């Protein structure tokens with residue numbers, strides 16, 4: 007099963023990205039999504055090779071944001087694709103059955119389509135406003151997650167759903183109660199001065215036995 011906590015990297019240079027990823031791994035993250043926007047192909051490739059090496063050293067899963075061909079080229083564990091990125095079925099045809107493909111969703115219908123097209127997990131959001139990403143889809147809030155997760159249950163659609171967007175520690179328990187599998191976070195881990203403690207607290211809440 008997929009880890010319940012995914013760290014999405016931040017940093018405008020290769021050095022800052024590596025620093026942030028290294029810190030997150032040291033503090034106990036074992037799933038990293040490398041998100042390095044608006045960069046040259048050369049720099050993105052250089053960073054990806056370094057991140058792959060680091061993740062192997064820490065036995066962490068490594069997925070690439072957006073870039074399907076880079077994922078294949080460096081043999082990462084998988085890729086995360088948004089609603090305007092390469093289509094999930096195209097990615098599946100190129101990557102084959104074993105790579106992890108995550109897809110962004112904002113609605114029940116997005117999830118239905120992703121499942122039909124061979125997606126492995128869903129990043130459903132945004133939960134609330136965040137400065138980490140520009141051009142956000144409509145904010146879902148807790149009620150949005152509750153509605154969508156109920157509809158998935160009613161339609162017998164089973165896929166790990168990750169909440170994303172502006173999530174803080176105190177959001178985790180109520181989000182888990184909606185039926186999500188886990189969370190994908192960037193800001194709270196990158197900015198924390200006590201990363202190890204935070205990751206431990208996040209994992210405790212993510213793994214608490216909640217009867218939904």
Ligand SMILES: Cc1ncc(COP(=O)(O)OP(=O)(O)O)c(N)n1
Pocket residue numbers: 012014039041071072086087088089090091108109110111128129130139168170190
């Ligand atoms: C786990 C997860 N969920 C959603 C996203 C957002 O993807 P996308 O909409 O393509 O936006 P960018 O991250 O590419 O700006 C994600 N990256 N990860």
Ligand SMILES: Cc1ncsc1CCOP(=O)(O)O
Pocket residue numbers: 014131132135136137138139170171172173190191192193194
């Ligand atoms: C990539 C992405 N997609 C929707 S919100 C978001 C950013 C998540 O980062 P943060 O946890 O800092 O809000």
Ligand SMILES: [Mg+2]
Pocket residue numbers: 071072086087088089091
């Ligand atoms: Mg994208």
